[in-house]
Amino acid sequence: MTKSIVVLGAGMVGTCTALHLALRGHAVTLVDRREPGRETSYGNAGLIQREAVEPYAFPRQLGTLARVALKRGADVNYHFGALAGLARPLARYWAHSQPRRHALLSQAFARLIEHSTLEHAPLIEQAGAGDLVKRDGYHFVFRSSVSMQQAADKARALEQSHGLRHTTLDPDALAAAEPALRTRLAGAIHWHDTWAVSDPGALVARYADLFEKVGGTLAKGDAASLNPTASGWQVRTENGAISAEHAVVALGPWSDTLLRQLGYRFPLFVKRGYHRHYRGGEPPRLAMYDVDRGLVLAPMRQGVRITTGAEFAQLDARPTPVQLDRAWALARELVDLPEPVEPEPWLGARPCTADMLPVIGPAPRHRGLWFNLGHAHQGFTLGPVSGRLMAEMIEGQTPVVDPKPYAPARFG
Numbered sequence: 001m002t003k004s005i006v007v008l009g010a011g012m013v014g015t016c017t018a019l020h021l022a023l024r025g026h027a028v029t030l031v032d033r034r035e036p037g038r039e040t041s042y043g044n045a046g047l048i049q050r051e052a053v054e055p056y057a058f059p060r061q062l063g064t065l066a067r068v069a070l071k072r073g074a075d076v077n078y079h080f081g082a083l084a085g086l087a088r089p090l091a092r093y094w095a096h097s098q099p100r101r102h103a104l105l106s107q108a109f110a111r112l113i114e115h116s117t118l119e120h121a122p123l124i125e126q127a128g129a130g131d132l133v134k135r136d137g138y139h140f141v142f143r144s145s146v147s148m149q150q151a152a153d154k155a156r157a158l159e160q161s162h163g164l165r166h167t168t169l170d171p172d173a174l175a176a177a178e179p180a181l182r183t184r185l186a187g188a189i190h191w192h193d194t195w196a197v198s199d200p201g202a203l204v205a206r207y208a209d210l211f212e213k214v215g216g217t218l219a220k221g222d223a224a225s226l227n228p229t230a231s232g233w234q235v236r237t238e239n240g241a242i243s244a245e246h247a248v249v250a251l252g253p254w255s256d257t258l259l260r261q262l263g264y265r266f267p268l269f270v271k272r273g274y275h276r277h278y279r280g281g282e283p284p285r286l287a288m289y290d291v292d293r294g295l296v297l298a299p300m301r302q303g304v305r306i307t308t309g310a311e312f313a314q315l316d317a318r319p320t321p322v323q324l325d326r327a328w329a330l331a332r333e334l335v336d337l338p339e340p341v342e343p344e345p346w347l348g349a350r351p352c353t354a355d356m357l358p359v360i361g362p363a364p365r366h367r368g369l370w371f372n373l374g375h376a377h378q379g380f381t382l383g384p385v386s387g388r389l390m391a392e393m394i395e396g397q398t399p400v401v402d403p404k405p406y407a408p409a410r411f412g
Contacts, residue, residue, distance in 0.1 A: 002026055003394065004244040006235055008223040008258070009373075010036035012200075012380045014250030015207050016387030017372050019123065022216035024391055029242050030211060031221040031235055037204025040252045041380055043275050043348035045296040045307045046200045047138060047287060049381045050117050050193035051164050053110035055356035056377055057097035058090070074326040075294025075309035082313045089267040090312070092354035105356055108405035110162060112358075112382050112389075115400060117195060119384035127206040134196045138287040138298075140189040141174065141334070147292055148186040155189050165192040180282040180335045188288070196287050199301045200380060223251055223258055232368050246394060248370045253315055253349035255373040262366065266411045267354035268374060271310035272317075274324040276345045277303035281336025290334065295327040297334065303341045306331050310350070321345045352376040360389055360406040370394060371408050 003026045007018040010032035018030040030036070059065060059076075068076045083090075096105060124133055142148035155166045169188040175181060177190070197203050212218060221237030226247060228234075233247035249255055256268040277300065287298040294309045308323040324345050331337055353359060353374040363369035372390045375382050385400065392399040 003246060004232070005029075005246040005248065005394070006031060006233060006242055006244040007248045007250060008032075008226065008235065009250035009252060009254075010034070010204070010208060010218070011039055011041040011250070011252050012037070012204050012207075012383030013252070013372055013375060013386050014248070015204050015211065016123070016383040017248055017250055017390045018216055018387075019207055019211040019214075020384075020387040020391035021394065022211050022214045024395065027215075027244075028211075029217045029219050029244065030208070031219050031223060031237060031242070033220060033222065035205070036208035036218070037201040040348045040350065041204045041383075042201035043273065043307075043346050044200055044380045045287060045298045045305065046197040046300060047298070047381070048116055048120055048195040048197065049378060050113065050195070051158070051166075051191040052378060052381065053113050053158065053162050053164070054102070054106040055109045057102050057356070058094045060097060071322070073294055073309075074323050074330055077311040077320065077323045079311075079313040079317055079320070082317065085314070086269055086312055089269040089354045092267050093269075093352075093356070096355045102356075108357055111401050112385055113378070114162070115385040116381045117193065119388055120195070123207055123210070123384055124203075127210040129203055129206040132197050132199055132203050132206070134198070136196070136286060137190055137192040137194050138196055138289065139169075139174075139178070139284075140191065140291050141288045142186045142188065143290070143292045145186040151189055151291065152187075166190060167192065178284050178286070178288070180284050182335060183333055185334075190286075196298065198299070223249075223254070224261065226258060228366065228369075246368045246370060248372055248390060250372040252373065252379065253351040255351060255371070259371075262363070262369070264363070264408075266359065266374075266408070269312075269352050269354075270315050270349040271352055271376070272313050272315075272347060272349045273308050273310060274319075274321045274345045274347055275305050275307040276324055276328070277305050277341035278328070278331075278337035278339060279303035279341060280339035284335055288334075290330065293327075293330045295330060297331055304335070304337055306337070315349055319345070319347045321347070350376050351379070355410075358382065358386060358406050359408050359411075360386055361393060361403050361408050364409045
C-alpha cells in the first residue's frame with residue numbers, strides 16, 4: 001500500500017531514506033532548508049569506509065588525553081565554555097568506550113558497515129555517478145614504526161574477523177605507491193575495500209536527482225515546524241504546508257533541536273570539523289589518513305581536501321579553525337600543498353550518540369514518527385544501508401539488518 005511520507009534532512013542519510021522509499025512506490029517529500037548534500041555530507045573526507053567496522057572511541061591513553069587537554073594536536077580541539085553542556089553525553093561516551101563495552105558495540109556497528117559498499121553500488125549505478133567514485137581503497141600512513149606495527153597487527157586481526165582486504169607497505173613500497181610524498185614514512189596500511197568519492201556533495205545531489213526521477217518531491221522548508229495532526233504529520237515549506245502519514249527525522253546535527261521540541265532527550269552531541277582544499281603541488285594518488293597526527297588528505301575535484309579531527313563546541317559557536325592551520329602545516333610535511341582554494345575554511349558538524357551507534361527506528365511515543373540520525377563520522381558511508389533499513393521498517397518487511405541495537409527506545 002502506498003504511504004505518504006515526509007523526510008526531514010537532505011544529507012546522505014535523509015536523501016537515501018527518501019530514495020529507498022520512493023523506489024518502493026511511496027509518495028515521498030524530502031524537505032531541507034538547502035539543496036541536497038550541502039551541509040555535513042558535503043564536508044567529509046569523501047570515503048565510503050568499508051574498513052571502519054569499529055566506531056571512533058573516546059581516547060583513553062594518558063598521552064593522548066594530555067595532548068588533547070593542552071590543545072596541542074590537529075585531531076581534537078574544544079571550547080572550554082561548551083564542556084559543561086557536553087559533560088553528560090561525553091561521560092557516557094567515555095563509559096561506552098571502555099574496551100569490553102566498545103567491542104560489543106562494534107559488533108552492532110560492523111553489521112551496518114558490512115553493507116556500506118553493497119548498498120552504495122546500485123545507487124551509484126542508477127544515479128549515473130560512477131565518474132565520482134574510485135574503488136582503489138586508501139592509505140593509513142604512519143610516521144612512527146611503533147604505531148605502524150600496532151596497526152599492522154590490528155589490520156591482520158580485522159582481515160581474519162571481517163574479511164577486510166589490506167596490504168602492508170614498508171617505507172620503500174609506500175614511496176613507490178605515493179611518489180608525491182616529500183618525506184620517508186614508517187609505512188602504510190592500504191585498505192582495498194574502501195571507496196573514495198571526488199565530490200561528496202555531488203554524490204548526494206546525484207542521489208537526489210534520482211529520487212526526483214522516480215517520483216519523489218524536493219521541497220525547501222522548516223523542519224522545526226513539524227507537528228502531529230489527526231492523521232499523521234505536517235511541516236511548512238515554501239510552497240505551503242505538507243501533510244503525510246509518516247515523518248522521518250534525518251537532520252544530522254540539527255536533529256536534537258527538533259527531538260527536544262517533541263519531548264525526547266537522547267544523549268546526542270556534535271563533533272565539529274573543518275576542511276579546506278589546496279592545490280599547486282603533486283597530489284597523493286589515494287586518500288591518506290595520517291594516523292599519528294589525526295588528519296586526512298583526500299584528492300578531490302577542487303584540489304586536495306585536508307580534513308581535521310573533532311572539535312567539541314556548541315553547534316552554532318563561532319569558527320575556530322586552529323586545527324586546520326595545524327593540519328595544513330603537518331600535511332605540507334608530507335606533500336606540497338602551497339595554495340588554499342577557498343578564502344575561508346569550511347565548518348560542519350557530525351551528529352553523534354553517546355554509545356556510538358546511530359538511532360534508526362520508530363519514535364517510542366509518537367505514531368508515524370521515525371528517526372534516522374546519529375551516524376557520527378559515518379553518515380556518508382552508511383546512508384544507503386540506513387535508508388534501506390528505514391524503508392523496510394516503515395513497510396513492515398524483514399529488515400536487511402536486525403534493527404534492535406539502533407532502536408530509539410534504548411534511550412528510554
